[in-house]
Amino acid sequence: MTQIAASTRAAAQALDAADPLAAFRDRYLPMTDDVVAYLDGNSLGRPLAAIAHSWQSFTEQQWAGRLIRGWSEGWMDLPEKVGDELAAAALGAAPGTTVIADSTTVNFYKAMRAALNLRPGRRKVVLDRHNFPTNRYVAESLARDLDLDLVWLDPPIEGGVTADDVAAVVDDQTAVVTLSQIAYQSAYLADVPAITRIAHQAGALVVWDLCHSVGSTEIELDAWDVDFAVGCTYKFVGAGPGAPALLYANRTHHHELDQPIWGWLGRRDSFEMEQGYEPAVGIRAMLSGTPPLLGLLAVREGAAVIAEAGIGAIRAKAVALTEFTLAYAHEHLVPLGFSIASPADPERRGGHVTIARADARELSARLIDAGVLIDFRAPQGIRIGLSPLPTSFTEVWDALDVIRRLA
Structure with a gap:
């Protein structure tokens, strides 16, 4: 040291x-x-x-001034625009790969289901016992509903999962490996590129949780060939209690994204209100409901400060x-x-x-x-x-x- x-x-x-x-x-x-x-x-x-100033300006000028017209004058595009801003500042991700929406739990569920849908016939999910509880609980609910086998890694609580740990358990039945880049208890920083490479060599996909890393350490999602990533924005990004979370999907998967929460905003031509669900093209397919505008504005301010520093x-x-x-x-x-x-x-x-x-x-x-x-x-x-x-x-x-x- x-x-x-x-x-x-x-x-x-x-x-x-x-x-x-x-x-x-x-x-x-x-x-x-x-x-x-x-x-x-x-x-x-x-x-x-700057968040307080942004909220006041939005309330007095856009909300009061434009009223319902605001939705067609840019509000509806904020999940993708702010996603691009955070991706450039802190995620090492290209435009069009990240959205800001929902909570980490909801986005984690979406990402896991989307990854599992890309690996039909495989039934194993690799995860660790010391990951944040919501990740474990979502994985357990998926295992119950989809008849999956959970492969539990058990690293020391003062450490974290290593590439060798993952290599020892993945095989041709592994669908998804899901871990946190930084362990919430110990602060162990995982070797994302090495673990992602090992998962891919077995034909599996990865879903990374970035909650304790986004805004605190370098991340290169595109360069590391990460499949999916999620993370909150109320920690190091500083977007406030309950701020919407990030969801990243590698562009190589955009032509077949299939997430389970079919909402109107994730449909092609949302405002046509057509019968039946047809997913939007690209990362917008990972959206579901109406954008949380105040939270998005706070994420924008946090991303701007990270980019400046x-x-x-x-x-x-x-x-x-x-x-x-x-x-x-x-x-x-x-x-x-x-x-x-x-x-x-x-x-x-x-x-x-x-x-x-x-x-x-x-x-x-x-x-x-x-x-x-x-x-x-x-x-x-x-x-x-x-x-x-x-x-x-x-x-x-x-x-x-x-x-x-x-x-």
């Missing part, structure tokens, strides 16, 4: 002074005085001031913040009985650090009462979410010092 000085607050202040992304902190609305540090941006990002610079700061946190933890928290439940190698670590101790649940509650907003994850993990754009090194140091004092 690269050693970063973290012993003193002055060291943190020096890192802030040298931070090329420091000015972006002013883009976010200020926190209330009772918050010492916000270290839960990997669950819910802080709000950009540059995802490479964002990733570099995420690495620096996690290295800083680990340096402090090794020096001050491990002697207090904490263990590190995240990878030591920054190449295999995402934008958060998890520390673990038997009393983590109770300690998390006391930390939140003290103004350090972290995230407890059962059975004994405290997640320290390090959103690169709004978070300073000094804020992190202050939070870690509170953890040390309360521990």
Whole structure:
């Protein structure tokens, strides 16, 4: 691990002074005085001031000014337009491959069914026991309804699924491999291109969950030949509670996309209101219902800030913040009985650090009462979410010092 000085607050202040992304902190609305540090941006990002301005402008000018006419003057196209903007800023995906719509759960269900429909006759789905619950539950419901066999991988909770793990279980009956690029508990960063290549060599497709990676690390969906990907936009993208999610489908599959939630917006010539369902051409076939416009506008603002800062610079700061946190933890928290439940190698670590101790649940509650907003994850993990754009090194140091004092 690269050693970063973290012993003193002055060291943190020096890192802030040298931070090329420091000015972006002013883009976010200020926190209330009772918050010492916000270290839960990997669950819910802080709000950009531009989102409030965008919503007010939309309400006063477009909604009030154009009323129902707005649907035919651009509103209906926002799922694809904003999808293209986020794809260019953070996904490494070409125009026409990404839409913003629905929730991650709904999009994951759509993507899984679309992938399974492309592999008829194959009955195995590979997934891991430590993936986010919604992914596991959706897969279990599909297994029940479609008579699938689930092949469970069981990586260590402080790690994640490796390419070798996948290679050991895929075969000519595997339809889909579905994993998260960054594990929500440990922050383990999976080797997406290697795992995708292994799945394809077995004739299977991949569905990647990007919830903890979009906006925090580099993603190259097209270059990695990913089949489908989904992910939320309320974490590092910062589009707000319940913001619509992303859904990516590789262009090679567009001529035969078949997802299960047939809604009017995914039909060819939506406004003709014809009898029977005929899917739209291309990525629009993955849509279902009316676009959530306010959420889309918030995603647009988040994508714009990511594009301006540059995802490479964002990733570099995420690495620096996690290295800083680990340096402090090794020096001050491990002697207090904490263990590190995240990878030591920054190449295999995402934008958060998890520390673990038997009393983590109770300690998390006391930390939140003290103004350090972290995230407890059962059975004994405290997640320290390090959103690169709004978070300073000094804020992190202050939070870690509170953890040390309360521990």
